[in-house]
Amino acid sequence: MTVDYLIVGCGLAGVHFCHTLKQNQKSFVVFDNGSQQSSTVAGGLYNPVVLKRFTPVWKSDEQLTLAAQVYPDLERLLAVKLDYKLPVKRLFHSVEEQNNWFVAADKYGLQKYLSPNIISNTNSSITAPYGLGEVLHTGRIDTDGLISSFKQYVADAFIAEAFDYDSLQLLENSVSYKGIKAKNVVFAEGFGLKKNPYFNTLPLNGTKGELLTIHAPDLNIDFVLKSNAFLIPLGADLYKLGATYNWTDKTNRPSEAGKTELLTKVKTFLNCDFNLVGHEAGIRPTVKDRRPLVGQHSSHKALYVLNGLGTRGVMIAPYVAQQLFNFIEKHAALDPEINIARFTA
Template identity: 40%
Template sequence: MDTLIVGFGLAGLAYVETLQLSNKTFHVIDAETSGSSAIAAGIYNPTVLKRFNMTWKGEELHALALPFYQAIENRLKHKINFPAPIYKLFSQVAEHNQWAVAADRQGLSLFLDATIHSTPLAGVKSPNGFGKLKECGRIDTRALIDAYRLSIDNFYTQATFDYAAIEQLEDGLMYKNIHAQHIVFCEGYAMVNNPFFSNLPLVGSKGQILIIHAPQLQSDAILKGPIFIAPLGDDRYWAGATFEQKDKTLATSVKGKDWLVTKIEQLIDVPYTIEDHVCHIRPTVIDRRPLLGTHHKYKNIHLLNGLGSRGVLTAPQAAKWLYQSIDQRIDLLFEVDINRFEKTVEKQA
């Protein structure tokens, strides 16, 4: 067997898909505790709306990711891609000019519609109008993972990985009864417990979200004000998220909920009820770039992590880069290679 994959969130899934496209064999182990991918909104948007610019490699990541997910949707015959415009609600009139300038810039012009809209939106507080983002939407990450997992049932084990059970052989490695050429760790924030890579600077950023029921909102667009409010269907909306750097527990808090409620009420003026309150930790890195590469000592142990707050757009390209570096020995970009943290890497197990 070619590759053992540990973790089946967006990273693990993207790596499995990349292997399948190259006719490689694989086996997945996932603890099914919880992951960031299970609670993410799954919004894909290659722009940074706070700063009116593109994200790192935004256009390139978007161009690869959309066909990637669409092919999975078609093959699994399960709807996962929900294209929808994002309405950026302006917090002040001065933003109109910034929007118009940004909409004219190369790259951004593909996504920003230059028109400033002032027609009120039912149920939405938009005193300064809004701008529309095109080519955006939501991947239903939970549905994607559930449907994909079913499709690879024979190559999937639900278990917590035991690092001490890896046995290095001359022709690959053994993990319990599994013989593989490579292991790729795709554990999201849980990587902090991985003895092979725990010294890398995965800082993590906790995000709490609310699922609300708001029958009078009737919005098909994703609203972006102080937070995102994204339609899930059946009058339910995903509302979030907090960005918390200090607290790395997997517990929701009253403080987080109160903050989200305040932001929801700055954005909409219709009644709503709260159906759920959940959280997870985004696998964010100190320099906001993915963590890809191979262990400095064990050349068959690899890492696919650091997808940050943009896992949907980043995962397909990150998986492709890592696969090419392992299979074709194509050098990773320095910006994503774990070797950029050279001193930290040397301290690894």
Template identity: 60%
Template sequence: MLDYIVVGLGLAGISFCEVLEKEGKSFVVITDESQQASQVAGGLYNPVILKRFTMAWKAKQQLLDAKPFYQSLENKLGVKLDYELPVLRKFASIEEQNLWFEAADRPDLDYFLSTKLLPNSNPVIDAPHGFGQVKYTGRIDTAALVRSYKSYLKRTDSLLEESLDFDELSISSEQVAYKSLTAKNIVFASGYGLKQNPYFGYLPLNGTKGELLVIHAPDYKEEKVIKSSVFTIPMENDKYLVGATYKWKDKTNEPTEAAKNELLEKLQTFLTCDFEVVGHVAGIRPTVTDRRPLVGRHPEHENLYVLNGFGSRGVLIGPYASRQLFDYIENESELDPEMNIQRFTKKHFPN
């Protein structure tokens, strides 16, 4: 009998598998790749919400967990994943500059926000008010991570590539059985696919569609992440990621012309050089009404668990939430109440 079945192979599933492996637990992953959010994500890790100059939820602790986590994955998979890149926030006005310096005096934020105003030195960027720099930021190549981890699981015979058929799932107090597999526990880390889950479908997972462009801009010559009304993230060979959109009604993984036009319009408010669009991708972020993850045990089945709802911050939240869930299952540790699904359970399971 396995220790775990893990459903989903995005940032949540991979993060949890890594904890299981480090702890010597046996597992098999079931994935159908129906959810694209991790593969098409910008992968930016940035602890600061740059729209409001505030800290993201528990971001400092998550960053401390994430850096060695991805370093370990790089060594294990033999692939470059972590690209350390400063993030420059373009100021729209003198007032924004002042708000930045006020924020840089706050506890926690003072660690990440540089108090040195950076004048614009890139001739193809329109930024008369300059930039503020966020420190200790970068990008995880999430597409390379998913691709490499999938190959690793195939080599270790730990991957089942199919859509989970819930009619084939049998649950008892002693075990979970799926076709020929039996395990002590099952963890659903299936992103927006959780909406079709008969056990956890009651959770308020909204799903927010995000679209990204890839542009080829030989004259841009920018080595830092620029954040304005959209961000640009440097890649190889004069290519840049441009994103992202946030749409709540469309729940498909199909790129749209409307989102492409929206991104281009915003990009051209500050980028003045010629460029060519060479890529366009879309995915559904697993977002939650209260902007906190969905982690915990099913109220009626002791061996069913969920690890979900990371939104646009899965790169940072994944390692933190996965360790919390493992310790909760195996060591009876308390889950962080802000992400424990018990906050939504009483309404649906009053007893």
């Protein structure tokens, strides 16, 4: 078999790159053994504002513009609902936070994303004496639904097994792998990149994140609530509660410490009863400079990496997939902020 690409990994990065290949009539085979869970356990929020500091997310305009085209395309292609438009409301803890919000809402780059009005809280299930601020152009992507549906869509080109690096043969202008010949290999393995002999020197740190699912019949909110943790409505009185950040534990196993941390936080702003119905964990592919890892191997020119999406994968993935495709197929320059040459040069 001869194809244009071998793709290793079918999380958010892999899905968006494969989708870009399909749109451009490029053939591929994608390998994924399900070992990396950060994409499927993610909250799936797209939000153009860093709500801890009231600053714009890196390249938020470009990312949201592209995402607004790509996700509706994927919904039509896969015949599933993926994009749930939800406002994000930031709970204020003080008058100072309110004032900081007003200042931020007047800044260039944030005006279209931050409503200047303070919303008074009328929900007795929420403790918010200083009110809330609303972020615009936000929502949730059903990442689990996206990835599972996409795997079915590309079933003829999907191989559910781990990639064996030792079986990869590097030829002059192509590669060979277990009877498959390809022009290029794109490694989109998330934190699994740490085991990749070609790219494991890149500074991928990995940050464990844990999420809970709670059932709260009396909460009754149709927006994402952000305080010292976030609550995302899923329907049927279910909410995602997250997320933790652990830089030392590199396992996908949910922990008691993570559960306790999230339950302690949510009880500071939630007044209603709720039941815990789910607990998930995954390792986010985070990078020390908080930028993705995209580019070509310095010696093996048929090998590429697409990684480091961190905590904002649903926004970043369409952008970096397009960047890498244009770099390979159209010889366009990569955005220097994401190019791995910043570490290998």
